[in-house]
Amino acid sequence: MPDPMPEGHVSSRAEWGLGWRIVLAAGVGAAAGLILYPFVASLFIQHHTAAFKWSRGEASFASVASLIAGSLAPFVGRLADKAGVRPVIILGALGFAGACIGMSLQNGNIWLYYGLTFLLVFFGLGTTSITWARPINAVFVRSRGLALSTALSSVTLTAAVTPPLLNHVMQTYGWRSGWVMLGLMAIAGSALGLLLLPKVKPRAEAMLNSYRLGEATRTPAFWLLVSGMFIINIPSGGLMAQMAALIGDKGFDGATVASVLSAFAISVFFGRLVAGFCLDRFPAQLVTFIAMGVPAIGCLMLLGQSAYMPLVIAGIALAGLSQGAEGDVGPFLIARYFGLKAFGALMGCVNAAVVTGTGVGGILFAQAYDFTKSYDIALWAGAGCFLVGALCFAAIGVSRRARIEESAAADQV
Incomplete structure (x- = not known):
């Protein structure tokens, strides 16, 4: 296998000067997509079981749909390699939001819930580090670890703020509005991230070997x-x-x-x-x-x-x-x-x-x-x-x- 990527002659400070907008864009985009979902999913379970008289076992079986969708992550990544990250992020955000809207309209059919969970996870993969980490790795070599951790740390900050806010919306306007909010957050975060993301030409060191x-x-x-x-x-x-x-x-x-x-x-x-x-x-x-x-x-x-x-x-x-x-x-x-x-x-x-x-x-x-x-x-x-x-x-x-x-x-x- 190849040696670790060469460090090159660009200093860490110079990398940050060139790539700080990429880190900011990735942080904003990734924080509002699928990565956020596990932190808020439990908020919906109690509302679903109460509204549709599902058992917790029936509701939790949706995790199987998540596993099946997650197993398709290599396909999503391959698409990003071929078509570029922007189209995959756009398609992923729109599909994720569409699945969220579908969740807000569900009528209690448990199989519809499983299907929407599959679509939510599958399309949501396009909003994760599969896409957002690539432009960071294309520019950062010497400070790659810190750049990745800074961008992905935004997810933790968002996860600390979103659950109480989402819970307030659900208590005030109903659980269906919570799904709408989650979908709109994905579109807004991805759109803002893409607007901030400059066109990236990978450094030679990042492509070597x-x-x-x-x-x-x-x-x-x-x-x-x-x-x-x-x-x-x-x-x-x-x-x-x-x-x-x-x-x-x-x-x-x-x-x-x-x-x-x-x-x-x-x-x-x-x-x-x-x-x-x-x-x-x-x-x-x-x-x-x-x-x-x-x-x-x-x-x-x-x-x-x-x-x-x-x-x-x-x-x-x-x-x-x-x-x-x-x-x-x-x-x-x-x-x-x-x-x-x-x-x-x-x-x-x-x-x-x-x-x-x-x-x-x-x-x-x-x-x-x-x-x-x-x-x-x-x-x-x-x-x-x-x-x-x-x-x-x-x-x-x-x-x-x-x-x-x-x-x-x-x-x-």
Whole structure:
């Protein structure tokens, strides 16, 4: 596989001078699309079940539709590689908004709900880092990690503000208006992001040694990256889906649970920024190994029925740091080791692994609790998943060195 992209002769300050509008555009565009949906989806569930007399099990089965749509992320990325990011973002935002409007008009047919969920996720993929990270990687090399983390951190900030605002709209005007608001936000955010986004010509350093999709998928590094993303998102997805219940089972009241969830959001924000800063300055394999391995300690801190608040907050915060770092790792490693020629398709593969792992984790954590009336088994397994995933990222460096040595030996023959 290729060496990491050359750093070139452009300083970090010069990169920011050239690309700050790209970071701003990506931050605005990505913050209002599909990435925001998981933070607000739970607000709609209680209204749907009350309005249409669905069981929670029936409503949650929509996650299967999300998984199927998420598995098509490589197709969306491939389209962005061929047609460019602008058409895909426009189509994605319009399709996502259309699905939201459809949700606001639903009549209680559960299969219509599943179908709209599929369309929402499928079109929404065009508003994610599959598209928005590409122009950042095309301009930033020396400061790529910080640029990606700065842009994607906007999602965390939006996620902190949108739920209470959306809840207010739903309580005042009804739940259907909430879906309309979500769709309009996607169109407004994407439109503003595209207006801010300048035409980008990739720097030579960013395109050097770029791999095609078929070439990249034949390298061990690609499969280590995809496997690592899938494995760490099993416990991450499980913790996100069951976090409120897990904390509540320790005897904390609703206000305290909300405060702990806020600590999680804050740790995601700082985890993303710190990871981006470190990726630019230290070996990527070391940074990712630590970022993805440390949450294993957080899982162990959450074991049992201990209601010691500092321990619970520390455990949740460590999980949040990994969640934040994960958003930087995928686009950063793909651009560094595989270039931009097939960036969208490769990023789509990573996103598919993330979506699948998250869905599987949510199901497994819930099933573990149903069988044992405790999350301890899930937390022990989650700690192991974080460590195995971290080792996958560390092994990327080993596979790269082996490939370089193999190429050097072949040249001597």
